[in-house]
Amino acid sequence: MSLAHKGLPFDRNRVSFKEIPKLENGYSAKVPIIRDEDKLIADSFAIALYLEDRYPDRPSLFKGExxxxxxxxxxxxxxxxxxxxxxxxxxxxxxxxxxxxxxxxxxxxxxxxxxxxxxxxxxxxxxxxxxxxxxxxxxxxxxxxxxxxxxxxxxxxxxxxxxxxxxxxxxxxxxxxxxxxxxxxxxxxxxxxxxxxxxxxxxxx
Amino acid sequence: MSLAHKGLPFDRNRVSFKEIPKLENGYSAKVPIIRDEDKLIADSFAIALYLEDRYPDRPSLFKGExxxxxxxxxxxxxxxxxxxxxxxxxxxxxxxxxxxxxxxxxxxxxxxxxxxxxxxxxxxxxxxxxxxxxxxxxxxxxxxxxxxxxxxxxxxxxxxxxxxxxxxxxxxxxxxxxxxxxxxxxxxxxxxxxxxxxxxxxxxx
The missing domain is CATH 1.20.1050.10 (Glutathione S-transferase Yfyf (Class Pi); Chain A, domain 2)
Known part of the structure; x- marks a missing residue:
């Protein structure tokens, strides 16, 4: 929803529980994880913060401090x-x-x-x-x-x-x-x- | 707290329950009520919104939409x-x-x-x-x-x-x-x- 809110195109990948620890060379024990070019971010809130700061000119996810x-x-x-x-x-x-x-x-x-x-x-x-x-x-x-x-x-x-x-x-x-x-x-x-x-x-x- | 946050000077008046309906010619059945010059506002949230819009150059009570x-x-x-x-x-x-x-x-x-x-x-x-x-x-x-x-x-x-x-x-x-x-x-x-x-x-x- 945060990616769609920012109007960013994305692909989704289905994974099973046991595959999660192997994703992106063991980057995170939990999903969600996003890859934006060479940048990896895990955790929904961290992802939203990243998207807000990386794409400030797109619709805001927080509308202010x-x-x-x-x-x-x-x-x-x-x-x-x-x-x-x-x-x-x-x-x-x-x-x-x-x-x-x-x-x-x-x-x-x-x-x-x-x-x-x-x-x-x-x-x-x-x-x-x-x-x-x-x-x-x-x-x-x-x-x-x-x-x-x-x-x-x-x-x-x-x-x-x-x-x-x-x-x-x-x-x-x-x-x-x-x-x-x-x-x-x-x-x-x-x-x-x-x-x-x-x-x-x-x-x- | 909202008035202090905005750095506005104010007087406080102690009232008893039974006096509330008589305040400001029966303006509100409940406190808080503020009077700012000739403007009356009741309800904490309404007061905060009023102060934010009336005094936008003072410290914000909401920091954005x-x-x-x-x-x-x-x-x-x-x-x-x-x-x-x-x-x-x-x-x-x-x-x-x-x-x-x-x-x-x-x-x-x-x-x-x-x-x-x-x-x-x-x-x-x-x-x-x-x-x-x-x-x-x-x-x-x-x-x-x-x-x-x-x-x-x-x-x-x-x-x-x-x-x-x-x-x-x-x-x-x-x-x-x-x-x-x-x-x-x-x-x-x-x-x-x-x-x-x-x-x-x-x-x-």
Missing amino acids: GGRAMARFVEGWSQMIIHPFINVVILMPVHDLLDTPNQAYFRESREKIFGRTLEDVAATRDAKREAFTASLEPIRKTLLSQPFIGGESPLFADYIVFGAFQWVRVLTSYKLFDAGDPVQDWFERCLDLHGGVAREIKAAA | GGRAMARFVEGWSQMIIHPFINVVILMPVHDLLDTPNQAYFRESREKIFGRTLEDVAATRDAKREAFTASLEPIRKTLLSQPFIGGESPLFADYIVFGAFQWVRVLTSYKLFDAGDPVQDWFERCLDLHGGVAREIKAAA
Whole structure:
């Protein structure tokens, strides 16, 4: 989304979990990684900062110093509030689409993090949904004043939250939002951005 | 804090709850209200926006369009996460310092909001503290990258959160933060801002 926001052309490469540590000669243990000519950058926020500084004449991802600083707050909020629930929702769907060696890696590494079996973690999903829905209230409050977290148009802060919801859309048929939730409307607006680049990736059936 | 940030001189007026609806010929049912020459503005966020647009050459409260937009997110987060707990913490201290007519007004209006007695609400304080402490994680994550929510220096978003904690400092001796919490360090930095204007208001014993 940050690359599309900047209007930069890019190729995407599909990789499996076990291939990640070998990418770009072991540059990073995690994706995303981008290569811009001979420059490598890993981590979504670092990538956004790099793109902003490298391509200052293209549409801004932060719109000023204040936006750059507060995107960190949105990132922290997203990591604390959005990711734990999203990780539960996508856990078995991710597992199920992997091949056998990647399934083994995924199960071992995730069960170590959670301290429980994947199945036990996934079983908490429906019980956690109501608290998750309530926790989106800061987005709803923001959307009372403006169509995007970034204001009249989206900024990197929108993509931080959008990316987590996109995982769910692409990997599962689970309904994250209740009918009429303004967060769903915002999510649909994000899917329409930049020529619908995020909608090109098909939703799971 | 917004006035001090802009370096504008101001007088403060102490008012009781029951006087608020009479202020400035009934201009607003709630404080804060500011008068700038013949212009009246109520609501902290509206005041910050007014000051930013009226005094653009003084230090910015938002540092750009992105900061202005995302301050709405911090406001929504603060209203949802910070205010409910702070309201519980300050409930009886506020009640106890009021005179009899204001106590009656306060009890009636607050018990209507809570649907319970003031005493029942206040009794939930200690049980709620641990979840409150955990909920501050987005601030802690932000402070890993920068000393203020606004970045290298504070912005209105800092004052949104600071204001709620300042109520507790001024009204109670309750310890909001655990020892060594980076949020406490940030709060102390805020108290030092603008010549220590917020520290001038004495902490409760």
